[in-house]
Amino acid sequence: MILQYLIGEFELEVNNTRKLLTMVPEKDLGYKPSEISWTMxxxxxxxxxxYYWYVGTLTKDVYDMATDSLERGAPDDINATLALFESNVEKARTALKSLTAERLQDNWTMKAGEKVILGPMPRGIVLRGFLFNHIYHHRGELIVYLRATGNKVPGLYGPTYEESRKN
Structure with missing residues (x-):
């Protein structure tokens, strides 16, 4: 039953992430709020x-980032980022659907070579904390970037402030 809920949340939030990423305008990709921040x-x-990290998290007990070949594309091309997103969502969806309730309890570790980055901890906690919540955190940042540059923000869990003021 828990897997059905996790898959349901995944699908709902993929749609929200897609809504948000499609609002990112090409003209503002270079915006960054401070010198230490990422660009939009x-x-x-x-x-x-x-979303790519779902595969290593859900299919391996030890995910070594140093041995993985991660394709990122160009951060100055929103269409490339959207294509990367769609490709990674499909990989994540396949990995999530292959998961069993028992595997949620298995310990998982993330490494970069010999250095342990995260874990060991139960895979279910990693799925919620490292994957789901990580995305939500960065979506919140992206919303701030969009607002700071005067761009529209989509309603993810209901109408935005601007949409609610139209009535």
Whole structure:
């Protein structure tokens, strides 16, 4: 039953992520709110990239980022980021649908070579905390970037402030 809920949340939030990424205008991809921040294009690309991590998280007990070949595309091309997002969502969906409730309890570790980055911890916690919540966190940042540049923000969980004021 828990897997059905996780898959349902995944599908709902993929649609919300898609709505948000499609609002990113090409003209503002270079915007960054501070010197230490990512550009809007880099942030959008990072969100699209997180979906790729589902495969290593859900199909391997130890995910070594140093041995993985991650395709990112160009952060200054929103169409490339959207294509990356769609491709990674399909990979994530396949990995998520192959998961069993028992595998949610297995310990999982993320490494970069010999350095442990995350874990070991139960895969179910990683799925919610590292994958789902990670995306939500960065979507919130992207909403701030969009607002700061005067762009529209889509309603993800109901109407936006601007949409609610039209009545």
């Amino acid at each position: 294009g880099q942030l959008a690309q990072h969100i699209a990239t997180i």
